[in-house]
Amino acid sequence: MSKRHAVKFKLDRRLGENIFGRAKSPVNRREYGPGQHGQRRKGKLSDYGVQLRAKQKLKGSYGDITEKQFHKTYVEAARLKGDTGENLIGLLERRLDSVVYRAKFVPTIFAARQFVNHGHIRVNGRRVNIASYLVKVGDVIEVKQSSKELALVLEAAQSGERDVPEYISVDHSKMVAQYVRVPTLAEVPYPVRMEPNLVVEYYSR
Incomplete structure (x- = not known):
């Protein structure tokens, strides 16, 4: 059974956070992103950028499920009664x-x-x-x-x-x-x- 280390670590590097909490995450050693331009100074994110990053982080923590699956889960969360954010977490954890x-x-x-x-x-x-x-x-x-x-x-x-x-x-x-x-x-x-x-x-x- 393969362990797909590269995918997990690439997500960590891209987001600049150890989203899986693994001791071997490269973010523990270097916080800049992957690639030749990874060490460039980061500009301030727009509101859209902050929201997109939050979505990528949450989606990535569940094994980087497809956008189609993640959006479908959000639609279901919005349909349920109560707080949509809490509903989203509840559905992902189910x-x-x-x-x-x-x-x-x-x-x-x-x-x-x-x-x-x-x-x-x-x-x-x-x-x-x-x-x-x-x-x-x-x-x-x-x-x-x-x-x-x-x-x-x-x-x-x-x-x-x-x-x-x-x-x-x-x-x-x-x-x-x-x-x-x-x-x-x-x-x-x-x-x-x-x-x-x-x-x-x-x-x-």
Whole structure:
């Protein structure tokens, strides 16, 4: 299973922030962007630039999902009652690949998407291989029996690099998790500050 280091690190360099919280991120060593012009002085961003950056950062943190998928999620968030920014975060955190990543079944969000696509995950006892599948409160997510001893899974579960958030209950001895509740923005353990309100402003232009 490939780990796509280049993609993750390119996103970090482009945005100038360690959006995945990884110890090996190049931003930890140099904060300027990639390429021959990366060290040029940065001009002040316009309001549009600030909003675009906020969108790229949030979208990138979920494995750099496609613009079509991300915009579709925003439209659904705007349709729901309540704060659109909070709704957007809630929908993104309900994605199956997000839950698999937060539960520490795999080390990265990129690996989570591939893990789901390859059929390693069951939801309520049924195999689900769609990364964008929306988990419901109370759903039980588990690694299928034949995949529980994979090195990738065991290493992720034992890693001290991040903790499992409180809105997901996990038993790593059985590789089973339950989605307890839809989180608020404040509950999601982003390594960097996310501003969904700016994403809403971006799409509301």
